[in-house]
Amino acid sequence: MTRTATTSTTTGSGSGEPLLSVRDLSVTFGRGRRAFAAVDQVSFDVRPGQTVGLVGESGCGKSVTSLAIMGLLPARGNTVTGEVMFDGQDLLRLSQEQLRERRGSELAMIFQDPLSSLNPVVPLGVQVAEVLQAHKGMKSGPASRKATELLNKVGIPDPTRRLKEYPHQLSGGMRQRALIAMALACEPRLLIADEPTTALDVTIQAQILALLRELVTESGTALIMITHDLGVVAGLCDQVNVLYGGKVVERAERHDLFSRPRHPYTGGLLASIPRLTEERGRRLNPVPGSVADNIPWEGGCAFAPRCASEVEACRSTTPELEPDRDGLGPDRLLRCHHPLEENPLDDIRTHQPEDTEGGPA
C-alpha cells in the first residue's frame, strides 16, 4: 500500500472531517397546495474513504437526494433548501458553471437509468473520451487510449470495438459498466452510485463492487451507495440510512442494522427478501400497503397506515430523528414512537406467517 495514510487505521469506515455534509436538505416539487416534499430535511455526513448507504422504498427520494447534491435537478418546478457542504463550500450556492467544473473533476455520479444518461447518437468511446478531455484536460489520442483501458477495467470485453458502438447496441449491463467507466475516469473525491449494479449479473457485480471498494479504500473516495439490494448493503456500506417518505427514519452501522433493526419499516424491508436458505415459493412478506397510503409527516408518522407497531402518538406527533433511547450506540438514530424490540427475522425463521397481502388489492 503506497497510497495515503488516511485509510490505514479505520480502513473503509472513513476518517477525519466529513467531505460532504448534507444539512436539512429538502426538495419540493410543485407549488402551493400541490407542493410535495420528495426530500424532507435530510441530513447526513460522508467522510473520505467512507461508504454511506441510502436504502428505502421506491419513490422515497433517494435519487432526488443525489440529484440535488449534484445540482442536476431540472431548472424549473422544484425548490431546494438546506445545505450541501462539500469541502467547505455549499454546493447549493454554486453557479451552474462552477458546479459543472466540480462535477467532472471531484464529484461523479453513476445513474440509475443507463440508457437515458447516455447520448444515443454518439458512439460510446467518444462519450467516455469527452469526459476525459473535458475534465482531465487530455488530448484526444491519450483520451481514447485511456477510454479503452477504463472499459477493460470495468470488464467490458473487446473494448476497442465497443468504443465505436452506440448505446443501443450494448446490453443493459454493458451500458451500466460504461457509465461506471465514465465516473471512474475522473477519479472523483465523491462518488454517488445510484443502483450501480442493478442491471448486472452476480459475477460482474462482484467485480464492480470490488472496484468500488478499492476506489474507497485506496483512493479515499467518499461513496454514497444507493441500492435496494440489502446483500450489497451488508457487504459494502459502513453506515446505512433508511429513508421513508423523504425522511431518514433510521441510521446505523451495518452490523447493528441487520442484527437489530429498530424501525418497523427497516424490519419490514429485511423480512421481505427472498433468501437462498428458506423454503422456495413461500409467500413473501412485503410491508403491507404502498407509499400511496402515507399520511403527511406533519402531526404524525407517514408510515403509520402501514405499521403494525402503531401507537396513539403516531397519528398526533411527528417522531424526531433521535439517538436510540435503548442505548444501542451513539451513531444509531431512530425516528419512531414505538421501535421494534425483536428482530422480525427471528419470527420468520420460526413460523410461517399467514397470508399477509402486500399491495392494496
Add this chain to the structure above:
Amino acid sequence: MSTATRESTQPQPGSEEDLLVDVRGLKVHFPIKKGVIIDRTVGHVYAVDGMDVQIRRGETYGLVGESGCGKSTFGRAVLQLEPITDGEVHFDGVDLSTLKGEKLRTHRRHMQMVFQDPLGSLDPRQTVEQLLLEGMRAHGMARDGKAARDRLSELLTAVGLPKAALSKYPHEFSGGQRQRVGIARALSVDPQLIVADEPVSALDVSVQAQVINLLGDLQDEFGLTYLVIAHDLAVVRHISDRIGVMYLGSLVEEADGQDLYDEPLHPYTRALLSAVPVPDPGVEDAREQILLVGDLPSPANPPAGCRFHTRCPWRQETRCDDERPELREVQIEGVPGSHRVACHFAEQIASGELAMHSVEAVEDEPYWAGPEPDEDVDSAGFAARDMPDTGG
C-alpha cells in the same frame, strides 16, 4: 436411472407435457457492419447461438446468466421481436415462423413482454391511460367507454397503483411505479405468456416482494406462463419451477428449481452461486469472495469448443478447447434426468476426480487477473479476496 427415461427429456411438440413454448435450435446473429458508403458485413454477434427451451403451460421458467450472454435477445426472439437466424419457435403448437401479418399479430396478443428498462420502454408522451388503452384497442378489446374504464381500474388494482396514476406520464413515477405500469400494460391484452426481462431488478425489496407475490397471484388467477429473465439468484430460485443458466448464447445447465442450488454441476453455475451477495454482514465479512478470472469473451468472437473454457478452472485441453459440449443428462447418483448440463467433465468434477486448477488469462491481461501483493491467489485459479474489514 434407466436409459429409457432419457428419451422423455426431449418432449416433442404436442406431447402430453402440454408445452406452451417450444424453442428448437434458436439462433439470433446480428451483423456487424463497416463502411461509410457501402455497408459491408464484417462479422456477426452470436447473441443467441443454439437455444433449446421447452416451457410447459402454467410454469415459470427462470433464465439467468452473465450480462450480455443473450438473455434479452432470446426473450425478444421468442416473441418474434428479433429476426431469427435459425431454429424454430413453437407457441401453443404453432410454428411462429409460418405466421405472417394479421395472423402473427393476433398471436402476439398472447405473448407480452415486461421490460428491463421501464423508462426506456414507455412512450414518454403518453399518459398511463393512453399507454394501457393503446394495446387493448390494437387488439380490438375494450371498445366502449365503460368496458375500457372498468378494465383500466381492474388493471390498476391488480398491479397496486392508485387511480390517479391514469392521467400521469411515465417520468412522473419512480422506477418501481413505472414497472407496475409496465406489468399493467402487458396484462392489458390478456396474454398467456409473459416474458419478463428483469421485472423486479429496479425495485427495492419491499416492492419487489409485492411484485413477486403479484406475479404469482396473476399466474394463479389467469393461468399465466412466465419466462422470467433475472440476475438475482435468490429471486429466481424463489419463483421458478425450472431454471436455465445461459452462457454466451446457449444453455450450460438446466434443472428444476431447487436441484440447481443443491447441486450445481456446471463450473460456471458453481462460480455464479458463490458470488451471490447475502443480506447478512456476518456472512459477507467471513466469506472468501471468489472472483472469476478473465472476463466474458465477446459474443462477436466466441471461443471454439466449450465457450466457458477461457475462464473454466476445470478446463481439460483434450476436449474443452475444440469440442462444444451438448446439454445432456448426467449419470450421477441422485441427479434426476431433468437436470442437464453442457460440460464434458460434469461427472468427474462432481466426483472430485478432476480438481480445479489455475486459469491463465488467455487474452490481454484482464484487470482482475493481476494479483496484488496482499491478494492471495489459490491453486484454484480464483483470486480469493478477503473483504476489506469495513467494520472499522
